[in-house]
Amino acid sequence: MKKISVAGTGYVGLVTGVCMAENGHNVTCVDIDEQKVQMMRDGRSPIYETGLEALMVKNIEAGRLHFTTDYQSAYKDAEAVFIGVGTPEREDGSANLSYLATVARQVAESIKNDCLVVVKSTVPVGTNDKVEQFIKDFLIKDVRVEIASNPEFLAQGSAVKDTLEADRIVIGTETEWAEKILTDIYEPFGLPIVSVNRKSAEMIKYASNDFLALKISYMNDIANLCELVGADVQDVARGMSFDDRIGSKFLNAGIGYGGSCFPKDTKALEYIARQNGYELKTVKAAIDVNNQQKSMLYKKASKRLITFSGLKVAVLGLTFKPGTDDLREAPSLENIPMLLSEGADIYAYDPVGAENFAKVHPEGKHGNGSITYVSNPEHALEDANVCFIFTEWGEIKEVSPQKFADLMRTPLVYDGRNIHPVKEMVEASVEYYSVGRPSTV
Ligand code: NAD
Numbered sequence: 217m218k219k220i221s222v223a224g225t226g227y228v229g230l231v232t233g234v235c236m237a238e239n240g241h242n243v244t245c246v247d248i249d250e251q252k253v254q255m256m257r258d259g260r261s262p263i264y265e266t267g268l269e270a271l272m273v274k275n276i277e278a279g280r281l282h283f284t285t286d287y288q289s290a291y292k293d294a295e296a297v298f299i300g301v302g303t304p305e306r307e308d309g310s311a312n313l314s315y316l317a318t319v320a321r322q323v324a325e326s327i328k329n330d331c332l333v334v335v336k337s338t339v340p341v342g343t344n345d346k347v348e349q350f351i352k353d354f355l356i357k358d359v360r361v362e363i364a365s366n367p368e369f370l371a372q373g374s375a376v377k378d379t380l381e382a383d384r385i386v387i388g389t390e391t392e393w394a395e396k397i398l399t400d401i402y403e404p405f406g407l408p409i410v411s412v413n414r415k416s417a418e419m420i421k422y423a424s425n426d427f428l429a430l431k432i433s434y435m436n437d438i439a440n441l442c443e444l445v446g447a448d449v450q451d452v453a454r455g456m457s458f459d460d461r462i463g464s465k466f467l468n469a470g471i472g473y474g475g476s477c478f479p480k481d482t483k484a485l486e487y488i489a490r491q492n493g494y495e496l497k498t499v500k501a502a503i504d505v506n507n508q509q510k511s512m513l514y515k516k517a518s519k520r521l522i523t524f525s526g527l528k529v530a531v532l533g534l535t536f537k538p539g540t541d542d543l544r545e546a547p548s549l550e551n552i553p554m555l556l557s558e559g560a561d562i563y564a565y566d567p568v569g570a571e572n573f574a575k576v577h578p579e580g581k582h583g584n585g586s587i588t589y590v591s592n593p594e595h596a597l598e599d600a601n602v603c604f605i606f607t608e609w610g611e612i613k614e615v616s617p618q619k620f621a622d623l624m625r626t627p628l629v630y631d632g633r634n635i636h637p638v639k640e641m642v643e644a645s646v647e648y649y650s651v652g653r654p655s656t657v
Pocket residue numbers: 223224225226227228229246247248249252300301302303315318319336337338339368369370371372476477
């Protein structure tokens with residue numbers, strides 16, 4: 217078993233650290249955020265992920281999982297350092313690598329033994345060559361250090377399962393030494409390993425994410441056309457899904473993808489292409505469709521209502537998808553400011569995301585509008601003039617068509633996740649608009 221350190225305890229870093237410990241390795245997780253580190257030492261996960269906290273506590277108690285802000289002691293004798301810090305997008309779409317560079321320098325100035333540095337963060341093709349040189353330039357001891365690329369494919373909401381039962385583990389290395397260390401680390405996971413060179417590994421990550429983003433945008437494009445010609449996108453998707461070449465996943469139309477990965481990874485690859493004098497037309501189209509899709513429901517509702525001013529607007533769901541407390545690039549973040557600026561009185565419900573949302577939009581007055589956070593969907597719907605559904609949480613799916621009719625002042629619903637069969641909403645006398653399906657009027 218190996219002595220491993222992990223830099224960054226976000227969705228990727230913490231899940232990696234916990235799952236490495238679960239597979240028998242001795243793991244120290246490092247973060248710069250002291251509050252987070254203290255929470256984790258107390259056995260509490262700073263992020264919401266199914267099963268994560270229980271596994272964390274189990275491995276802390278087994279003595280295999282530690283947390284610290286003291287990077288020097290964590291890196292100095294680690295056999296491998298995994299890096300899972302953020303690589304957010306810059307204004308121009310390129311990836312901001314400053315967090316990665318900081319960790320690289322900290323590793324270089326700390327290690328006293330030979331060490332494999334494994335980059336899990338999503339980085340532009342060729343970055344790891346530069347990181348290796350950067351670390352070598354700053355080394356204070358004459359030790360062997362190499363970089364491996366090991367992109368992460370977990371999805372938020374099912375991150376632990378995705379890691380322990382991953383479809384594949386991609387490792388990108390340039391020497392047998394690095395390949396052997398990384399293969400040994402993953403050996404106890406018992407999963408298929410795809411071993412390629414570093415640049416191919418970096419590209420596999422972008423090509424996979426952007427393909428999924430493309431699939432979503434394609435279905436959203438088809439959904440918009442379905443509305444115009446009177447077809448039903450859910451039936452269309454069902455008909456497509458039986459074809460093995462297409463598959464049944466990622467065929468749901470909606471108000472667009474969000475989260476920390478698809479939006480930035482599409483823009484990053486498009487940027488990389490542009491830097492290389494190539495126009496990546498397909499990915500560019502996926503980005504354009506997604507931008508248009510996010511405000512589509514708002515535009516539909518604006519046409520139907522004269523104004524949102526003074527209306528009680530129920531919002532069900534704030535996070536970018538169910539199963540996570542993450543709000544990054546969530547459609548709610550685009551729609552709620554528009555509703556507030558129009559003077560809407562918003563009553564928002566989300567089973568886990570409200571606290572994070574309130575940090576960006578605190579409860580209370582915002583110009584002529586206001587926002588109030590409520591603890592159940594019913595409270596949001598009571599006496600509401602209109603309802604927007606942004607996230608398909610189980611708790612939100614359970615709100616029956618009849619409830620909308622019974623609780624709302626005017627049962628007018630804009631559903632960005634196609635939760636309810638149109639027929640059932642019609643039967644309950646709800647005026648219902650969704651994505652790519654016939655409306656009730
Ligand atoms: P995150 O923002 O949730 O977490 C990053 C963490 O790194 C934070 O806790 C931050 O405090 C910490 N950090 C910053 N500088 C540090 C330093 N010098 N030392 C130690 N810790 C430091 O990020 P994330 O969502 O986990 O994403 C990390 C990377 O993984 C990104 O490149 C992302 O594209 C990629 N990725 C993310 C997902 C996902 O679903 N979130 C999936 C696959 C890949």
